[in-house]
Amino acid sequence: MIRLEVNGKNCRLDVPHDMPLLWVLRESLGLTGTKYGCGTGMCGSCTVIVSGEAVRSCQVSAGDVRGKVITTIEGLDINHPVKQAWISQRVPECGYCQPGQIMQAVELLTRNPHPSDRQIDEAMGGNLCRCGTYKRIRRAIMEASGNVENMP
Amino acid sequence: MKTPLSRRHFLKGCASGAGLFLAFRIAPSCFECSAVQDILNGTPERFQPNIWLSVTPDDLVTIRVSKCDIGQGVYTSLPMIVADELGAAWDHVRYELAPVADEYRDPVWGEQVTAGSASISHLYEPLRKAGAAAREMLAEAAAGMFHVPRDRLVAGNSALRCVDSGLSLSYGKLCARAAKLPLPSDPPLKRRDQFTFIGKDLPRLDIVEKVNGSAVYGMDVRIPGMLHAAVDRPPVYGGRVLGCDMEAALRVPGVEKVGVIDSGLAVCAASLAAAWEGRNALRTRWSTGKYPWWDTDSAARTMQEHLDRQGVNKISRGDVEGAMKKASVRLRADYVLPYLAHCPMEPPNCTVHLTGDRCRIWASCQNQTAMMDTAVEETGLRPHQIDIHILFSGGSFGRRYEVDFVREAIQTARVCKKPVRLMWTREEDIKNDFYRPGNAARIEAGLDSRGRLLAWRHKVAAPSVYRRIATSLLSDGIDPAAVEAIHNSVYDFPAVIVDYVEVKAPPPVGFWRSVGNSHNAFTIETFMDELAGAAGRDPIDFRMDLLDREPRARRVLELVAARAGWGKKNTKGRYLGAALHLSVYSYVAKVAEVSVNRSDGTIRVHRIVCAVDCGQVVNRDIVRAQMEGGIIYGLSAALKEEVRFAAGGVVSENFNDYEPLRIHEAPDIEVIIVDSREKPTGVGEIGVPSAAPAVANAVSAACGVRIRRLPMTPDRMVRLLSRRVG
């Protein structure tokens, strides 16, 4: 049994300790907003926040995050300034990479409420978007910057 | 997730008098409306319900979309067309996926498919007529209720208002009455200045679900009792199984079945992890395949060698030989371009539930007709026994035009006799694609003493995409994709010859965003710059001379040149390059601003200015987004992408060695959209073709080397630059 706190709920899960968190979320908990893109830590589609840090959920196992607080895209309120900026800048095309992009941006803005262009590029460099929404991602992060501190 | 109503369900809704339902039938070249009571009373054959919109008493307008969302926004742009003519209030509009049915086949292609950047251009007229017909029926109903003539009523905001009394009735209140009225055969369409939505920046209807993680993609489908499957496929083309350990796979906890399907060995298990572990446990030994000599270098060599063969002539106009003889400058260049993978962020996947007389399929796809045909072929069932559910696609770019993964999933469902979801890993996606073909081209041209173009000779050697997909479209053995935009170039070549040599090569090839335009824009546009250089002319002026009959092309070139500061002094160390391309009837010009680091060979693209004329725009912001995305896709290929082969198979694996462009490599993009009155033309693919040549031309301007191979990786650039010095 592994105990996790996911989006404010306590979960006890009977999953192998070495099962990647990505599949725990998607298959065991049905939280399919977190996406698979590569399984090797290279695309960021699977990004979630574990104890305040953005992690590639395909790269950490259930055992690694035992007892930790996990936030997925579903756990972020629709009024969260980052989600709102994503809506107002009309970022998504296919949308598949966006949950990962959003979680990465939330971590960035929590750490650094007013990132420069360069800092945005650095923080977001691990998140691929095959639809090429990068310009809008930058704009959305700029729009949300400064608004994230007050959010949960 | 929005599940399309079944036909019976839908008709029941109509019969209960819930509102106005309007159906129309599109035959390839005509348009015909049928009111729902006709459908109810008519014979089912004649009136297959193909319903585009409904209005219900709660004022909701539901618009059906027959195309798939693969990121390009059709769930918004197509409803906008209907809603505009209808006079709907946008916040009353909902979209719904149309079922897979004959009536939803593309009116031009006769297949229900999302491809060729044609969703809007093919459906624009029919959807406007559908909206207008419904509006007129509602207006008739209102005229009856107000006892006024039709021309005293104005439609808009989901209501009809009487200009005399100021009274108005909402569509919801009118729909029951309107449903009893006859259908207008030729409803009047709005004038351009009357459009309320068409041409505007409405936000996409699917945006919130894509931001909050609730949008359901093929990968997210879960059905009760479902197994997970993984397929072990040959690592080389033509590879056969020499041996494997099925027992070992079956001993893996959770593995339920292992079976042979056409493409390999399918392992079905209670969990994804078990399916993967079972696949590993098979330790399948494969034969060396049929083409052990095939590798990245031999691929390039094969293409190049075919350029020396006799081609089939596609077009021959004017006296090319004579012109070349009397030319004072003759130039020739050979190009070799790589195979490319689509790599949509969501790898292929498909879920199938097969029972005796029913087959249910869930997938992200862009080719419903092929899914249906494949399901019929595989199961022996009739179309009405097959339910196809289309989910959001995590990108596609042509990949999901193919339904190989659907066939695999159906065959796998037969093996395990349970509902099953087949999911590909990224490695499987990269290794088992239908690639953008590799290609070689040789261009020769002659200039007169004043630097004017006299003749253009162009030979393409490439595998044929159409030979597998639509052999009937190969005329005289010429692949239409291989020569597109050359024989029918936007430029007015005084004399021209275009030849094609088909290359038979092992990798399967398919439609990759912009298809043959992706090769041909590169070779033509970089060669144009070489010619301009030889002529001592400005590259844009040189092109203009060949565009006398193409005012729209001239306009997009003028717009980008002005916006990008063409001909002005550059920022230090930065250079500009331009390119123009006409594809799917749309005109695109770009100027790229780049700098090149001569010591490590890296190219930095700082900015792309792009002007597009795609005729009447439906949703401006979606056009902008498609251009931005297409440019990134094109740049990614130009700078980084190449599928690598060895020993007769693909050795590229994942994003480590097939890495798309990342945010820090992405330029600023400015998009200028021409306010055009021409009919709408393609958008989804046109951002791609001119991106690579614009950058290559800027690189040439920066360091004098000509780019004849892609991608422009730092390695290759260092080699090119050192050769120039040495």
Ligand code: FES
């Ligand atoms: S799926 Fe985890 S980084 Fe790509």
Ligand code: FES
């Ligand atoms: S929006 Fe499609 S991959 Fe990013």
